[in-house]
Amino acid sequence: MSDGAFCHYCRRARCECPDYLRKIATEFRAGLLADTPSDLMCYVVTLPLSGLFRFMGYEAELIEGEVDLAGDDPGSHIAGHYWIRIGNQIIDPTADQFNRYGLRMPPVYIGKLPKEYRALVPEGQNRGSMNQARRRVKAP
Numbered sequence: 001m002s003d004g005a006f007c008h009y010c011r012r013a014r015c016e017c018p019d020y021l022r023k024i025a026t027e028f029r030a031g032l033l034a035d036t037p038s039d040l041m042c043y044v045v046t047l048p049l050s051g052l053f054r055f056m057g058y059e060a061e062l063i064e065g066e067v068d069l070a071g072d073d074p075g076s077h078i079a080g081h082y083w084i085r086i087g088n089q090i091i092d093p094t095a096d097q098f099n100r101y102g103l104r105m106p107p108v109y110i111g112k113l114p115k116e117y118r119a120l121v122p123e124g125q126n127r128g129s130m131n132q133a134r135r136r137v138k139a140p
């Protein structure tokens with residue numbers, strides 16, 4: 001990783017401070033999407049962002065999963081989604097796209113896997129490869 005990539009908060013390299021990961025993801029999303037809504041943009045943002053995190057030295061995994069959008073009727077409205085895992089946190093740089101379905105997520109979510117989220121491939125087996133791009137699921 002580059003010598004310059006030290007956490008702005010704790011000064012450590014490859015730190016997993018939520019505030020630091022959020023800063024990177026928020027700036028990356030802003031650079032890529034500008035004022036474009038995040039709807040349907042999960043893969044567009046998470047694929048290169050996961051590459052940036054790996055470039056910085058993180059073991060970042062691109063996760064292909066599903067989000068259950070039907071709070072009162074679980075399983076009745078499932079959306080394909082992508083997010084990133086680093087350690088025991090996920091980074092979802094387009095989390096706000098589900099708010100119109102009743103979820104209450106910030107634009108960039110950092111934290112434990114929300115209860116509505118489910119990974120389709122076991123942890124550690126996602127690679128963000130072009131194969132994954134080819135079999136990507138339809139975004140909501």
Ligand SMILES: [Zn+2]
Binds near residue numbers: 008010011012
């Ligand atoms: Zn830190």
